[in-house]
Amino acid sequence: MRRLSIAFLASSFCVGLMPGLAPASIFGGWTEQRFSLFSSNDWEQSPNGVEMRSDGAVSLIWRALPQADWGARKAAWQWSVSQSVPPTKLDRKGGDDRDLSLYFVFMPEAVARANQGAGIRKLLAVKEARVLMYVWGGAHGRGALLPSPYLGARGKTVVLRPAGTGSHSESVDLARDYQRAFGGQPTQLVGLALSGDSDDTDSAIRARISGLKLN
Numbered sequence: 001m002r003r004l005s006i007a008f009l010a011s012s013f014c015v016g017l018m019p020g021l022a023p024a025s026i027f028g029g030w031t032e033q034r035f036s037l038f039s040s041n042d043w044e045q046s047p048n049g050v051e052m053r054s055d056g057a058v059s060l061i062w063r064a065l066p067q068a069d070w071g072a073r074k075a076a077w078q079w080s081v082s083q084s085v086p087p088t089k090l091d092r093k094g095g096d097d098r099d100l101s102l103y104f105v106f107m108p109e110a111v112a113r114a115n116q117g118a119g120i121r122k123l124l125a126v127k128e129a130r131v132l133m134y135v136w137g138g139a140h141g142r143g144a145l146l147p148s149p150y151l152g153a154r155g156k157t158v159v160l161r162p163a164g165t166g167s168h169s170e171s172v173d174l175a176r177d178y179q180r181a182f183g184g185q186p187t188q189l190v191g192l193a194l195s196g197d198s199d200d201t202d203s204a205i206r207a208r209i210s211g212l213k214l215n
Contacts (some may be wrong), residue, residue, distance in 0.1 A: 041053065062194070079209040088163065090159065
């Protein structure tokens with residue numbers, strides 16, 4: 001994942017923090033951000049979920065959350081992988097491919113309100129920004145909490161599944177994992193992102209995520 005540097009991510013991943021009502025479905029209409037002019041993942045979106053094909057590529061899709069969801073403290077979803085990247089070290093910059101990463105972006109309410117409509121470069125430059133990344137991939141055991149080689153103190157990786165194929169349902173306590181990763185109570189959940197990464201190992205991913213719920 002050598003191209004997922006914080007500078008490049010910041011320049012291409014824009015979270016518009018605009019208030020509004022929660023949609024009937026979280027999925028559908030997420031925006032793709034590429035990290036290369038020459039390759040990216042293929043994303044097939046529907047209101048029910050997202051299917052991803054990655055062939056030696058990396059990209060993400062993202063969406064801002066309406067203000068009605070800022071207080072969410074738990075999440076649940078189903079995901080499956082039918083073709084996987086090999087096991088990698090997720091805490092090492094470069095060579096850290098993974099099948100899927102689901103990002104939860106947090107920001108204090110006052111800061112979030114002050115930065116409504118701001119790009120991610122500005123948001124991630126604020127010291128209060130925090131990102132939990134739940135990952136299917138790597139050579140680490142379930143529950144491993146790893147530092148992000150790209151986000152520094154602002155981001156932590158929580159391993160849910162090691163690299164490999166299968167189908168699973170997940171239920172996570174965002175408040176508990178936030179406390180474990182950063183200490184204290186979580187701030188406002190302002191955005192989500194989903195990435196797949198197979199470029200360093202020049203491998204392939206076939207994966208799907210569905211049924212994402214926040215509460």
